[in-house]
Each structure stands twice: as structure tokens, then as C-alpha cells.
Amino acid sequence: MNPMPLEFWFDFASNYSYLSVMRVEQTAARLGVIVQWRPFLLGPIFKSFGWSTSPFVLQPWKSDYVWRDMARQCRKYGLPWTRPTTFPRSSLLPARVALVGADKPWMGEYCRRVMQLNFAADRNIDSAAALSEVLAQLGLAAQDIVAEAQGAANKLRLRDQTELARTKGVFGAPTFFVGEEMFWGNDRLDDALGCASA
């Protein structure tokens, strides 16, 4: 009766992370599970495998399917969807801002809005202007937050967080942890929450 927290590792560039970002807070709340947001960058992890970019780009036989699947999944979950004209989009600054916000009450709404910029509005997300707009919409001190996000200490934190993902065995996103149990992919969100609340 005392649910474990759900560690939620995600990258704003990742289309399947979009599905989980939109669903996780509401679904977890229904089960009394606390979400621990863990923004990170997939790029350095893919590079450690010798991959220059997303496997959806490197494996062209898979990419048509992935976009068709995304359209169907978004319809299933009632989410807006536009296939991004640039994929994967650089997600460095949004990840840095998310690291500043990870324990703040605005984190969920910030993440959902940035994801919708990328996967519904088809807009560049790696820009101080775009992110300031999102933060200001949430009534926050956008300039201060972006400045903190771009500070040396926070840049190092994101590098450390990404390295921690790698050492924990993360190889894609979204990835969930419940204690030591790792779950990969939006398709495992419900199993992970079931494990957390069992």
C-alpha cells in the first residue's frame, strides 16, 4: 500500500518519449505513484554504441513504420501529432531547463508543452526564445531559469545525468526504473506503474 517512485528517463528529441511525457503524470497519480523526472540526452549514449544519430534514421526500413505507428498511437491516446520535419531535433537546452525544473511543481506542464512544440507544432525546441515563451506562459521567471540552465554547474549536471543513464544500462528512451527493475519504452509504462504500486 506504499507505492515505490517511478524514475522516468526521457529525451525531448525522442518521439516515444513524447507519448510517455504526455501520459505519465496523470496515470501515475491515479495509482498514487510519484514521478521522478530524469531528463537526459540520448545522443551521447547512441555515440557510445557507434551510432551517429537515432536508429530510426540509421535503419531507414524502420522509419516509415515508426511514423505510421506514432500517428496511430497518438490517435489511441488522444494526443495531437505532426511528423516533425527535422528528426531528431536537438534537445540540449530543453533538457538543461528540465534539469533545473525536475523537482519543481511546473515540471510536468513544462515538459508537455515542449514535447508538443516538437511533435505537434513541428517547431525547433533548442532555442532560448521558444523555451522562454513556454516558461512565461507558465507564469515563471523565464530569463532567470534559462540563465541557470545555461550555467556551468547545470551543464555539468546534465553530462553527469546522461553518464548515469549509461551506467544504469539505459539504451533508449523512454526508460523507467522501479528500484532496480528497468522498463524500456512507452509500451512498458503501465507495467512499470503496476510494478511500482504492487
Place this chain on the structure above:
Amino acid sequence: MNPMPLEFWFDFASNYSYLSVMRVEQTAARLGVIVQWRPFLLGPIFKSFGWSTSPFVLQPWKSDYVWRDMARQCRKYGLPWTRPTTFPRSSLLPARVALVGADKPWMGEYCRRVMQLNFAADRNIDSAAALSEVLAQLGLAAQDIVAEAQGAANKLRLRDQTELARTKGVFGAPTFFVGEEMFWGNDRLDDALGCASA
């Protein structure tokens, strides 16, 4: 109210195909959906991508996860599970026999038993002896069926079927088609059935 059939493409070597083989007939029947069994070989498709074997072998960072995931998925579905000591197992003869049986009433039970040899009993499945045992347990003329499976015409049929999978865009298993709509992975079986019966 007139469900479309579900084309079910699978390989006896594929662990995620195991989950679908065990579930598909019962789940489809509940919705009045007819299963069209499409055994094929993943090996030639992987080779066309320049891969010498399963991506779960070529990407060692993923394989530990896959086996953990399989154990959890089998528990969820109430299926027996033993991590195979050889992976991927050669599945040539079982696929040839399955092609002979694809439209026969014994197909489902044959496939489930072969899959359980591989993923529950940890036994070699590419052997006339093992398959004859399965067929005999089903009360079938094992010798005749194995002989037909190994005939020149049937060997060619399996090559054609695998080539058809490739031209349809199949890149992994299990894969489902409902008309032109392709669904990849055991995680999409329910969506595919929903599409077939919509």
C-alpha cells in the same frame, strides 16, 4: 461487424514471436478475427540489412534487458519461460513444417508446442526427430508431413514467403497486417486485433 483477417508473420527463433504465438488464436477468436498464419525466416531479412544475426546479439547492451523483459512478460501472460541457451536457434525445418500446416486445423497447436520446445524446454527445434514427436503427439502422420516439408516445392515456397515479407516491409517479428496496416511486435497484437474488428 464483419472483422478483417489478421495476417500473423512470425519466426520460431524469435522470442517476442513466442509471446504472440501463444496468445494469438485465443485472443483473435474472442473478437471473431481469423488468423492467417505466415511463418517466415528473419535471418535473410536481417542479412539484407547487413546484420549477421539477431539485433539482440549484435547489440549486447540490449540483450540483458530483453531476457529480463521476457521473464516479466511471460509472468504477465502466464506462460512458461526458460532463457534459451542457444539464441537465436535455427528455425528452418519448423518453418517449413508450419508452411505445410498453415491452413490446417492443427497449425495453432503445432506452433505453440514448437515455441515451448524452444522457450520453455530449451530444446533444439531444427530437427526432424523433435518435430516428428510434436506432430505425432497431435495424432498426425508425422513422417509424411516432414517429407512434404522437406520437398523441393515447399523449400521454394518458404523462400518466396520470406521474400514476400521483405517486400511488404517486414523488418522484425512478430509482425501483423490488417489489410495494408502493418503492426510490429507482440506489444501491438491488441491494437492490430482492434483494427481488424473495428
